[in-house]
Ligand SMILES: Cc1cc2nc3c(=O)[nH]c(=O)nc-3n(C[C@H](O)[C@H](O)[C@H](O)COP(=O)(O)OP(=O)(O)OC[C@H]3O[C@@H](n4cnc5c(N)ncnc54)[C@H](O)[C@@H]3O)c2cc1C
């Protein structure tokens with residue numbers, strides 16, 4: 001059996017590892033545009049200098065050898081030929097497969113703002129090369145504009161400010177991290193970031209990047225009125241799945257490649273996993289992009305089982321969750337961050353170092369923000385994922401631990417039961 | 420694979436297991452010079468009261484299908500090839516808390532002293548788990564699971 005995997009990140013590596021565990025003899029090939037294997041989630045730590053290039057790896061150096069995988073770095077795939085069961089590399093090489101996994105992830109989107117697509121010092125942060133370029137450029141440049149205050153934008157801003165670089169973070173929304181936090185939690189971080197030297201402009205739109213005659217970045221116009229001097233721009237306004245290689249096929253693509261519960265695409269023997277695909281999300285109860293690391297790993301694993309012929313479905317695909325730690329303040333959030341209407345109840349608890357909020361409806365938790373104290377967050381996450389009715393526990397909703405749901409099989413497997 | 424089995428009703432909340440865990444991971448040679456108030460001595464297990472005021476001892480169960488391992492984006496968490504236990508390499512951990520977000524049982528926790536690394540049960544490096552060794556009531560026991568059995572979801 002010839003297993004071919006495109007992409008060597010969370011989803012691709014997880015799939016390869018699982019295929020090898022299940023099929024000792026199959027041929028496994030991983031092809032990737034990336035030149036090496038690293039966790040993109042740590043790229044901001046590379047920019048800040050906290051981690052070396054080697055420390056970005058998330059698997060052992062011996063992984064490919066140990067798992068007997070043919071690893072082809074620096075190989076871009078441009079087409080999938082489903083009728084021939086083969087894929088085509090940028091250099092025109094045709095590679096046959098029996099089972100194919102597309103785990104090509106996603107890429108940053110650059111909005112159409114004058115100057116943003118033509119300026120020389122415009123960067124995004126997705127690949128190691130991007131991080132290297134930003135790090136290199138930031139040695140010379142001192143005024144950086146980060147567009148977008150989602151997790152990647154904030155990570156980048158912190159990575160840069162820790163090197164005494166002047167950073168301005170611009171966000172369209174009312175607060176930073178608008179998708180991950182409510183206004184109260186976001187405000188706590190904003191105050192902290194300002195203290196640490198990051199300039200923050202919320203409710204703000206970059207209307208233009210001003211370039212000189214050689215297309216070097218000179219300044220940015222914010223909200224059509226304010227001009228700030230900048231010499232480097234990092235765009236962090238979101239990502240979109242890398243689906244261009246299946247453009248010419250019949251593989252169904254909406255926002256991402258649409259997969260079934262077995263991670264199979266609309267074409268037999270072609271699977272997709274990770275940021276590139278759209279799978280059934282249990283919280284929203286619809287097929288959508290689930291662009292987080294754990295979802296990619298899990299989907300890669302499910303794809304692997306099905307690729308070797310063991311039928312198995314993705315369950316508990318809950319990806320509306322975020323964890324973060326900025327300047328020593330940790331937060332985990334799940335589901336809704338604000339109540340959509342009056343049919344929800346909101347509980348909050350504040351003290352000097354913590355802010356906790358839980359949104360629930362008829363005993364079912366629909367969202368939580370746990371800032372400062374995250375020690376039992378995973379329990380809340382599970383209650384949300386499984387829609388466990390906690391009506392009887394509302395009095396100590398902030399003190400729930402697994403003790404309240406403890407039950408165990410003979411084999412020591414834990415279950416969730418109301419005590 | 421060794422796993423700790425919990426007999427909730429037998430637990431008398433003496434917290435010997437907690438002290439044993441602290442001691443195992445500290446510099447102190449014996450319980451007599453173990454500083455219980457030093458946050459560097461953090462236990463990896465918990466004794467918690469539930470909603471009915473009953474005592475529940477909680478230990479990492481080194482899940483077959485471990486959500487913490489799936490979530491770890493740095494490679495700090497891994498499954499030991501020999502023992503099957505989920506081990507944290509603190510040097511590789513970046514403190515992103517993806518694991519804390521993902522463990523439904525609250526058994527992987529931020530290290531109190533640093534607040535930037537994860538701490539979890541390491542099964543005492545596959546020797547006799549010290550918590551079990553020091554439990555006077557038999558509320559926790561080591562059981563042996565068949566590792567070869569594949570998890571089919
Ligand atoms: C700075 C940063 C911080 C992040 N932090 C977190 C975090 O804390 N927690 C979290 O859950 N998520 C985080 N993420 C998101 C996380 O990195 C992704 O969800 C995860 O990497 C998805 O894995 P993947 O395998 O689907 O795809 P990717 O990681 O995007 O990898 C895609 C792979 O496919 C290859 N590829 C792409 N196109 C082609 C092609 N045409 N031909 C051949 N190969 C190709 C690439 O080279 C790469 O190897 C972060 C992302 C960034 C950028």
Ligand code: SF4
Pocket residue numbers: 478479480481482485486487488505521522523524525526527539
């Ligand atoms: S920390 Fe939690 S998820 Fe990880 S192995 Fe232990 S019990 Fe399982």
Ligand code: SF4
Pocket residue numbers: 490491492493494495496507511512513514515516517518519536537
């Ligand atoms: S906090 Fe550490 S151990 Fe936990 S997921 Fe992040 S890197 Fe892995």
Ligand code: SF4
Pocket residue numbers: 439440443463464478539540541542543548549550551
């Ligand atoms: S097995 Fe060892 S590390 Fe784990 S809880 Fe018991 S004493 Fe602590």
